[in-house]
Amino acid sequence: MSEFKDSLLKFRLKRSLEILASKKGQHTELVTLYVPHDRQISDVTNNLRQELGTASNIKSKTTRKNVQDAIESTLQRIKLFKKPPQTGLAIFSGAIPQNGPGSERMEVYVVVPPEPINLYYYRCDNRFHIEPLREMLKEKDTYGILVLDSSGAAFATLKGITLDIVRKITSGIPGKHRAGGQSARRFERFREAEVNEYFKRIGKYANKIFLKIPDLKGIIIGGPGPTKYDFEKENLLHYTLKDKILTTIDTAYVGEQGVEELVEKSTDVLKEVRYFEEKKLVQKFLYEIGHDTGLAIYGENEVRKSLEKGTVSLLLLSEDLVKKRVTIKCKNCDHQAQKTMTQQDIKNMQKWLDSKSCPKCSVPNLVIDKTEDLIDELAKLADQSRAKIEIISPKTEEGVALKKSFGGVAAILRYKQ
Template identity: 40%
Template sequence: MMNMKELEKIDEAEAAVFKKKLKMLKAFKGKGTELISLYLPPDVDRSLVMSQLTEETSQSSNIKSPTTRKNVQGALRKISNFLKRINFQLPERGLVVFCGNISEQEGRSDITLFTVRPLRRLKVKLYWCDSQFHLDPLEEMAAPSEIYGLATLDKREATFAALVGKKYEVLGRITSAVPGKVKAGGFSAHRYERLREEATHDFFKRIAEKMGAIYLVYGNKMKGIIIGGPGATKNYFLDQDLLDYRLKGMVLGTLDTSYTDESGIRELFQKSEEILKSTEVMKERLAVNNFLQEVVKGALATYGQKEVEQALAEGKVKTLLVSEAIDWVVYRLLCGHCNNSEEILVKNRFGLGTTPKCTKCNAEAEIMEEVDYADWLLEKVHKIDAEMKLISTETAEGEQFYKTFGGLGAILRYK
């Protein structure tokens, strides 16, 4: 099970930006084994890494293809320069550097460097050169910080699981001593039915207690519970009002399943997609509607690139809303002539055109890193202890937010 301390550190926007970057990186394919992935734990030895990069540069001279050799050496040089530029100051969880020729045009080189801050602390250093970026360790971290409870029950047994991301883990199972419907000898039908009802009630109390013991430990990471099982028993259980008051409001719905063991949990998981999707939709609608209310009141809201960036710079932003449809890029530049560093925003990834020029001395500047605009905004949000929400265009509210406000808006702390 994922460590709760690790879950606590991951906010929704960070996880969303992380997934967006992985999706982008996964799409890049090299013409040969020329895409480099470098995983750097926070306590990795600097001299060891730099020595390895020097050694890999030397070894790359043996690559037969002149184009591949040039691209690999260019990527290694860019990684070395980047690490020197940041003085090897790594984030507390470590850093992953991806670099290589991502051009889709034959004969054209576009050696680009990306960095990813992992959601969990890196433990092992890794260097990988292939025709695609090595993302497996990061994809394992991509599970969201939200947890949902899955429970299946009838009068015979109950099984409990936790859903984190796209994986569930069975956490417990209990069985009952509720007698069957066939009357035992020596009992009147009325008395036998009463004994069955008492046994059922006692079992339901055990189910409620078990659910409390399992799910309440997750605290505010537990976002909802879905209950499954055959027939109407699951609804009868809820009607008994036995659940802890903190869990009652978390019940998102009930679904019919054929079984109540682990196969029932699997069936419930497969059927729960629409319910879980609707909760995400509701959260998104709430965020956009809160923003719209502030806009209508003419109070604590602003929108537009210039206005939002200014509010961030002044520390006014409480909640930043960013549409997933925005695919702008920030290039971090370094001038080799005057050592000036700066950032430029490009609203079309392939719209940079010619080699950028230094704004101080007009010499050609080197692109040190390409950063997704949402990730760039997230860095600024964290600096002022605000929150950020990525808004999809899959809902009417999300689409309206993108078309009407350009996909950038903020609820402010003060005017």
Template identity: 35%
Template sequence: MKVLLKELKKWSAPATVLLSLYIPPGRPIADVLNNLRQEASISQNIKLKRTRDAVESAISAAIDRLTSIPKVPDNGLVLFCGENFETEEFKCYMFSPPEKVTVYFYRTDKFFHLEFLEDMVEENEVYGLIIVERDTATIGILRGTRIEELEEIEGYVPGKHMMGGQSQRRIDRIIEELYHDFLKEVGEKVNSYFLPYLEEKKLKGILVGGPGYAKNDFYEGDYMEYRLKKLVLEPLIDVGDQGEAGLREMVMKAKDLLKNQKYVEVENLLDEIKYHLAKDDGLVVYGKEEIKKAMDMGALDALIVHEDNEEDSLTKEAEKFGTKVYVINDEVPEAEWIKKTFGGSIGKLRFRIE
């Protein structure tokens, strides 16, 4: 599915000729065919011949494929048909997706409508990430092999002033109110970002970190919605940086709390690969032919493949041999290194081979 979506995203047209059709389970094929024939009739009114022919071809291809099946499968059907004007290539895909189609959707556009499928290929397990300082915070998520920074928040909380007497107490009170207001703002942002994942039952846990006491004040206070607070993983993490660097630091420091999480597994595997490369002990393999040979021998323990280099047949075959396969993108720090140095794929062997 990921490979197909990546291919379909490349398609575009100068006119609304690319057909996208989503059919939910239970919808009679005859009704859908009637709708498509009506659309074909309406397309006769398109003035530009090239556009009219392209739309008619897309609708005709969809009708041909739908007439070949007796009923809509349990998860529904999806069709993408159309001509790539740049290459003059015509394709029509019809398949039942991994999750149920919930809407009936038909449109011809300048691009294929993939938004309903993209959620299906997203990682279902999400971890919330929060770094809190006295006047700065970063909110992000960990999903699969990706860390995404959602927002960096800055507030104004001055340091302590030494004036003495009534003035000192008044200033301290104002500073504490500013500090409380900042933590409250962070909590409201956290709720707005994380509650939708909680409602979708995708949020598996939350990491809270920071360089000082602010992380404890944030966690112990009533700043997060109570259901989110229950998902905070302890202990809280000491983190020196904010932003994306801080999020990565926090995730790697929380390895023990995130066992079996893909990002952590990939980083651990990369550490192992670097170790074996440094030792030059023959337990690292790269290059398509060499990887295939190791896989056929049952020697390939784990494989990292960049999504630009992913071959569906290779990853499926590797999984049959009990090889763990990790598909990464450019958001993994070492992605560029894997692409440029090793051609986009690198593996660790169970044992050395000649």
């Protein structure tokens, strides 16, 4: 999975989960099914047929029918796959009341998760079980942790809530007080050389440990006293790692305890990483606009044109963009048209179409052919020309500006048009 699609995948999952969470069954009749990638489809269909048999014992006639229908629908969907996708599969199906009891309609949702599903899971309940997918929305980025003082250093990684101490080293530096008989200058020089040696070792380990992590999001350095600053000044970290230093924090301890202390103290910093990332992304766009470089464009139509030409390098979409892209077609000829509209507009659209005739063949036979999220439609266009996509939340001032002043759709171009 390419890393730059992270914000889009997360956004899509978030939207699906909002829909799924809002669905409630009348009784225990909504089916949730999780299938890991290595499970044979035939195993799954056998299992579902067994569940179908078990369901025939349900006493209430309506519940029995609803459960059986839900399992049948799940079976039909799973059969469309020769094998589960790389990350597995989740299917949600059931009779959902549309407008109070008696108005149930069968709804089926298929979710291909952005991260691997590792369990096989079947449940029938009055709600859909979305917890395993919700887990995927949590912070999973990896951070490098370095805690040091003049006595020793510890290297750790933090992924989600998993803290892993990778290595601990001692400095071997003698204390500040020389033994009797040593000349003060000679001792000082000796100590300095030892410190240099120690810093070089820290640099070597840090580079070795942190450069290996492909998606390292940032590094946090900590420790008691000034040694950590002295180390930073020495410039011993690989330049790509140096760029990733998020902050330096004072701790009371070194070693494992120091690492834990540092993680505790940096919770706020870690929470803010995406926040600052989003700020920077929009600021980049605002810079191009402000300096009139010709590299920034905004507004749905203009951006769509550039996406189609393949000249977009970075596409910024506001998370609050709730519009739909609708394809209208003529059932009499090959006429097709696309329009962006709100969900509300779509409701009145068919009525409006019924009163119109086709601009090409003049026969009044226009229908809505396809409806999709505007974000998904633009993301597809971006994908075709390998443009980066970032979904920007309204959490930052810049994110709000993107929505309010630029219509929620903006782009930075590869070159001036």
